């Protein structure tokens with residue numbers, strides 16, 4: 538193998554890595570945001586089911602233990618990026634602490 542051939546191979550490898558690595562991280566970030574938004578939807582649905590079953594109003598505030606029976610496998614969903622969820626009242630949307638981050642973890 539000539540030195541020119543090796544240099545060309547290394548240059549091609551650098552270009553391929555420069556293109557694929559950022560898109561890999563962007564795809565991972567997009568997946569995490571979608572999972573977080575899905576978790577927020579599950580929590581919001583659980584709040585509404587809790588309200589209907591216990592004849593509460595949109596002004597009542599459930600606890601995590603109140604919502605556990607309405608979540609899959611009795612597990613409260615978590616943010617894949619480590620955000621902390623705030624339940625709020627039934628009439629409010631649940632919020633992730635990374636909601637102001639870009640891309641946003643918001644419903």
Ligand SMILES: [Zn+2]
Pocket residue numbers: 573574616617618620633634635636642
């Ligand atoms: Zn989140």
